[in-house]
Amino acid sequence: MIKADTFTFKILRYDAREPGSKPRFATYRIRVIPGLTVLAVLIRIRDEIDGTLSFRSSCRSAVCGSCSMVINGKIDLACRTQVAAFNTDTIILEPLPNFEVIRDLVVDMAPFWQMYEKVQPYLIRHSPVPEKELPQSEEDRRRIDQFVNCILCACCYGACPVLAREPGYVGPAAAAKLERFILDSRDERPAGALEILNDEKGVWGCDTLLRCIDACPKDVRPTDAIVGLRKTMLKHRFQNMRGKAKDEA
Amino acid sequence: MIEHDILIVGGGLTGLRAAVGLCDRFNVGLISKVYPVRSHSIAAQGGINAPLANNPDSRDDSWEKHTFDTVKGSDYLADQDAAEIMCREAAPIVYEMEHWGCPFSRLPDGTIAQRPFGGAGYPRTCYSADITGHVLLNTLYERAVAKGVKIYPEWFVAALCIEDGRCHGVVAMDTHSGELVPARAKATFFGTGGYGRVYQHSTNALINTGSGIGMAYKAGVPLKDMEFVQFHPTSLIGTNILMTEGCRGEGAYLLNNQGERFMQRYVPTAMELAPRDIVSRCIQTEMNEGRGFDHPLGKHVHLDLRHLGEQKIQERLPGIRKICIDFIGIDPVFEPIPVMPGQHYSMGGIDVNGRCASEVRGFYAGGECSCVSVHGANRLGGNSLLETIVFGKIAARAILEDLEGGAPEPETKPLLRLKDEVEAKIQRLTGPGREKPYLLQAELSAVMSGKVGIFRTREAMEQALQTLLEAKERYRNVGVPSPARYMNYELTNALELEYMLEVVHTTILGALLREESRGAHFRLDFPDRNDRDWLKHTIARMGADGQPVISSKEVVITRYEPKERKY
Numbered sequence: 001m002i003k004a005d006t007f008t009f010k011i012l013r014y015d016a017r018e019p020g021s022k023p024r025f026a027t028y029r030i031r032v033i034p035g036l037t038v039l040a041v042l043i044r045i046r047d048e049i050d051g052t053l054s055f056r057s058s059c060r061s062a063v064c065g066s067c068s069m070v071i072n073g074k075i076d077l078a079c080r081t082q083v084a085a086f087n088t089d090t091i092i093l094e095p096l097p098n099f100e101v102i103r104d105l106v107v108d109m110a111p112f113w114q115m116y117e118k119v120q121p122y123l124i125r126h127s128p129v130p131e132k133e134l135p136q137s138e139e140d141r142r143r144i145d146q147f148v149n150c151i152l153c154a155c156c157y158g159a160c161p162v163l164a165r166e167p168g169y170v171g172p173a174a175a176a177k178l179e180r181f182i183l184d185s186r187d188e189r190p191a192g193a194l195e196i197l198n199d200e201k202g203v204w205g206c207d208t209l210l211r212c213i214d215a216c217p218k219d220v221r222p223t224d225a226i227v228g229l230r231k232t233m234l235k236h237r238f239q240n241m242r243g244k245a246k247d248e249a
Numbered sequence: 250m251i252e253h254d255i256l257i258v259g260g261g262l263t264g265l266r267a268a269v270g271l272c273d274r275f276n277v278g279l280i281s282k283v284y285p286v287r288s289h290s291i292a293a294q295g296g297i298n299a300p301l302a303n304n305p306d307s308r309d310d311s312w313e314k315h316t317f318d319t320v321k322g323s324d325y326l327a328d329q330d331a332a333e334i335m336c337r338e339a340a341p342i343v344y345e346m347e348h349w350g351c352p353f354s355r356l357p358d359g360t361i362a363q364r365p366f367g368g369a370g371y372p373r374t375c376y377s378a379d380i381t382g383h384v385l386l387n388t389l390y391e392r393a394v395a396k397g398v399k400i401y402p403e404w405f406v407a408a409l410c411i412e413d414g415r416c417h418g419v420v421a422m423d424t425h426s427g428e429l430v431p432a433r434a435k436a437t438f439f440g441t442g443g444y445g446r447v448y449q450h451s452t453n454a455l456i457n458t459g460s461g462i463g464m465a466y467k468a469g470v471p472l473k474d475m476e477f478v479q480f481h482p483t484s485l486i487g488t489n490i491l492m493t494e495g496c497r498g499e500g501a502y503l504l505n506n507q508g509e510r511f512m513q514r515y516v517p518t519a520m521e522l523a524p525r526d527i528v529s530r531c532i533q534t535e536m537n538e539g540r541g542f543d544h545p546l547g548k549h550v551h552l553d554l555r556h557l558g559e560q561k562i563q564e565r566l567p568g569i570r571k572i573c574i575d576f577i578g579i580d581p582v583f584e585p586i587p588v589m590p591g592q593h594y595s596m597g598g599i600d601v602n603g604r605c606a607s608e609v610r611g612f613y614a615g616g617e618c619s620c621v622s623v624h625g626a627n628r629l630g631g632n633s634l635l636e637t638i639v640f641g642k643i644a645a646r647a648i649l650e651d652l653e654g655g656a657p658e659p660e661t662k663p664l665l666r667l668k669d670e671v672e673a674k675i676q677r678l679t680g681p682g683r684e685k686p687y688l689l690q691a692e693l694s695a696v697m698s699g700k701v702g703i704f705r706t707r708e709a710m711e712q713a714l715q716t717l718l719e720a721k722e723r724y725r726n727v728g729v730p731s732p733a734r735y736m737n738y739e740l741t742n743a744l745e746l747e748y749m750l751e752v753v754h755t756t757i758l759g760a761l762l763r764e765e766s767r768g769a770h771f772r773l774d775f776p777d778r779n780d781r782d783w784l785k786h787t788i789a790r791m792g793a794d795g796q797p798v799i800s801s802k803e804v805v806i807t808r809y810e811p812k813e814r815k816y
Contacts, residue, residue: 017735035487035546037576047687051739052731056283059454061490061572063383064287080575102425103736109284122391123350132301133347135359141352148352148377148384152286186350 004031007083009041011053012094014101023101025092026050034084038091039067041083042105055105062217065153069105070094075155075215096158098167112154115170119178119196124189140185147180147225149218156212156222162205169205170197172212172222179225182232191236194229203229250661253278253399255648256418256434258406258461260285262382262634263440263616265389266641267648268398274649278432280401280421282456282741285390289442289454290637293382294493294568296364296374297638298631299339303360307371312336314370317809319632322368322524323625324768324778325811326474326786326804331603331621333807335632338639343375346638351388353377354565364498364565366630368524368816372498374631379493379568385634404430405741406461407671409437409468409612410664416611417659420668424741427734429671431664435656436611436648439465440641443595443617444752449691449698451592452484452491461618463748465599466755470607471790473620473802475752476759477596479628479769480703482528484591487546488576492569492588494630496552497521499565503532504551504585505540511550519816526627526769527816529590533703536589544587551585558582590703594633596624596769597756600788600802605644611656613648615640622786625804626768675734678743682728686743689727693720693753701760706773710761717753724750755789755797762799763787780811 006029014023028045039057046053055078056066062080069078071093072086083091099107156172163169175197181187182194197203203226212222253276257264260281268279281288300310315336320327347353347361354362354377366374377384393400403424410417410431418433444459445451466472482503483492497503503521505511515531516523523531532550535541541548554562554569559582562570566581573579573586598620601607605615616637623636696716700709724747729740765779766772786802 015733035577037488046739047685051729052733052737054736054738056287058283058287058456059289059292060488061292062575063380063568064283064289064291064454066283066287106736108425113284117394120395122395123388125348129348131344133344133353133361136355137359138355138357141355144352148387149380151291151383181350184350184352 004033005089006031007041008090009045010090010092011104013104015103016101017103032083034082036083037079038071038081038083038093039078042078054103063151065151068096068153068155068158070096070158075159077153077155077217080217096154098158098160098163109154111167112157112171112173115174116152116177118170119174120189120193121174121177121181123181123184123187124193125186126188134186136185143183144180146220147176147183150176150220151218153217155215155217159211159215161209161211162207166201166205168201170202172226175203175229176220176222176225179228182229194233194236197229198233203233250664251278251430251432253432253434254652255436255438256280256432257438257440258419259288259440259442259616259618260400260402261288261290261440261442261616262386262389262637263641264438265393266638267438267440267615267645269389269392269396270642270645271648272396272398275652278399278401278434280404280406280419280432282403282405284402285393285400286386288386289457290382290386290634292454292491293634294379294491295366295495295498296376296381296631297343297385297634298366298369298373298629299343299375299635300336300371300373301340301343301361301363301375303356304363304372307363307373310371310373312339315339315373318369319623319629320625320809321814322627322629324627324814325784325809326625326767327623328603328621328805329807329809330805332623334603334643335623335636335639338642339635342638342642346385346388349388349392351377352384364495365522366494366498367519367522367528368629369631374498376495378564379495379566382634385638406464407744408667409464410667411468411470411609411612412660412663414610415657416609417663420664420671422734424736427737429668431668433659433661433664435652435659436613438605438644438648439599439614439618440616441618443598444749445592445595447694447697447749447753447756448478448592449694450484450489450589452481452489453592458745458749459595459752460745460748462598463751465607465612465614466751466789466791467748469791470609470612471600471788472755473597473600473786473788474622474759475597475755475789476763476770476787477626477768478592478756479525479594479596480529480590481593482525482532482590483552483588484593485572485577486544486549486587486589489591490572490576491593492552492586493566494525496554496566496569499561500557502553503528504553505535506542507540511535511540516816523816524627524629529703530771532590542587547589549587549589552588553585554581555583555585592698594628596620596622596626596628597759604647605640606647611659613644615644626770674744675740678727678740679729679732682726684723684727686727686729686739686746689720689723690742690746690749693717693749697753701757704771704773705760707761710757714757714761717750717757721750758797758799759787759789784811
């Protein structure tokens with residue numbers, strides 16, 4: 001038989017719409033079996049103890065990206081984090097950093113989606129489409145693989161130290177999305193499309209501290225994308241300069 | 250009040266495809282209770298069927314063969330004209346998704362990769378590793394962003410407005426503010442997903458309550474074939490997370506506690522790649538007869554990938570490997586995966602025709618919440634992603650035609666009345682009632698898994714019906730302590746529960762009345778298919794007294810005469 005142990009959950013509660021509301025930790029003691037996930041416990045707390053507790057959830061299998069939060073200081077998806085993973089019987093849950101809190105563990109994701117939309121996150125082509133598929137080699141498909149895996153959970157956005165001080169910074173996920181298309185052998189966006197991130201609020205703002213890589217639950221490495229985009233921009237600048245030099249000569 | 254020409258409810262593949270097909274010509278608003286990329290389409294793993302004939306073993310595949318496999322897989326309950334439409338559209342929509350950027354896996358010649366799936370005569374399932382739903386949903390969301398589709402994310406639709414035989418729109422709640430907003434439109438399209446969560450053991454996301462289906466039913470739209478519920482053979486024990494059919498497509502074995510590939514005793518030709526209804530019954534039989542494994546999280550059999558080798562597992566099934574490691578601490582490279590059957594898909598749903606139109610003017614539905622029917626009594630793996638996109642596209646075309654033909658203006662008064670009704674309902678739910686919505690749902694879903702599952706009998710289902718009727722009584726006394734409207738998930742759960750009760754009611758009734766076994770509906774007391782009496786669709790309609798009235802509808806047969814279904 002699996003033995004149930006008592007865990008203490010401290011959850012940061014806050015209601016942005018309640019005048020005078022201040023963030024506070026609420027404590028819940030709950031008996032759980034070791035195999036249970038943090039999300040499963042959150043659902044039990046909401047069902048059995050406090051129906052007002054707010055958090056997002058959907059797939060409960062680490063593919064939809066709803067339940068990102070800070071769990072004992074580490075940013076992760078609540079659904080894939082085991083309660084027993086921390087060598088302690090106290091679990092502290094806080095909302096994702098770098099966002100405004102709406103209620104409890106629910107943050108306002110709007111800035112994240114604005115950055116996403118800003119990079120033109122879609123395949124751009126001008127050539128006529130063939131009747132069948134556009135061919136792509138297995139190798140070319142592999143080049144975009146890690147960025148394709150992004151589930152837009154915003155764990156990286158919450159972990160980013162640059163966003164903590166510069167809310168206008170594009171953030172790791174949107175940069176990774178742009179690189180996903182730049183690297184796609186089928187994409188035909190003009191070189192100028194990168195200009196959108198060619199400044200301090202774009203890829204040059206990154207401190208390359210790699211916190212986004214650490215936070216990603218899907219093994220995406222957004223820093224690879226940022227470094228890749230920087231290289232492409234430098235290459236374009238160099239080509240432009242050479243082109244100009246030729247013109248002048 | 251918000252106003253659009255067309256309202257789309259649901260941000261999954263069907264809703265997004267419909268929106269993308271309509272937004273150039275009409276003013277479209279898409280309401281989704283989660284951010285669209287959180288929709289359950291994201292969780293589809295194995296692939297999407299289309300007879301591209303890319304795989305060397307599928308050179309003479311065709312849409313006709315795909316249609317035949319679909320009809321046979323449906324145990325001849327699918328409408329053959331609709332199945333034909335879907336299979337004819339399959340190759341064009343897969344190419345379209347590819348042109349829009351969908352990153353499919355590739356074969357060495359650069360074409361879209363295809364793998365074998367259950368019940369299919371050829372390797373026909375196009376895939377992207379084991380995240381095919383993820384790549385398709387992202388691609389369609391990207392397309393919607395590119396086209397500037399107006400999206401209302403995290404808005405929850407609370408009621409559908411039908412009056413005088415036509416649809417005027419919906420009443421929705423903006424969950425960020427808690428405000429109730431009537432939304433008026435000439436055409437309303439539901440792509441709201443299936444009803445997996447009325448079962449306790451389900452592979453489905455928590456949001457798959459089937460509330461859209463119950464909502465349409467309560468507004469007067471009939472439902473079809475609700476008793477046909479698919480149980481996926483391989484869900485992880487404990488959480489019931491899906492272990493894709495692609496595992497078996499890539500060659501995985503199913504083993505019992507004797508280490509035996511038991512499928513050879515049941516279906517020696519197709520083995521592990523028999524259709525899902527059959528494989529699920531085989532696994533359940535092995536477990537019932539003592540040849541399963543015991544585990545604190547439940548009885549199970551083994552899904553064994555080890556002989557595929559680390560390289561193939563990592564390349565083709567990386568998501569499965571990660572889920573196993575994260576959720577049960579098992580690396581399938583070294584250990585077999587403990588699996589049990591779990592509810593997976595709703596074949597039944599809102600009764601619509603081959604152009605996604607319901608009998609109510611201005612109301613349409615597509616994807617898993619609808620029943621066209623293309624899946625009949627059992628859906629083939631790889632056909633649900635196909636259905637979502639094909640019928641999103643077809644719905645867009647149908648709505649376009651209907652609106653261009655001149656649709657009557659929707660009326661405001663019925664919407665305002667409906668808003669008042671929802672308001673009163675919320676007042677009641679946030680009153681002093683003592684019933685907890687989650688307890689009702691938990692009890693009901695346990696009864697559905699236990700008594701209306703893979704093997705069914707009259708006696709067990711009559712008990713389930715009794716539980717349901719009691720739950721309906723108890724629902725009157727449901728109380729949510731917090732009156733706050735915004736981000737009050739307990740409140741939205743309570744609102745959805747009302748609709749889930751109707752889904753459960755129509756499912757049990759359909760299953761009780763259908764005294765035969767067909768596809769996923771297996772009656773131990775009526776183990777044979779009975780075409781003479783039951784080759785027909787079940788229709789459930791809410792009567793004037795609020796009670797379901799069951800009738801039937803002809804199955805459309807074009808070129809495939811019903812035969813015994815053998816694999």
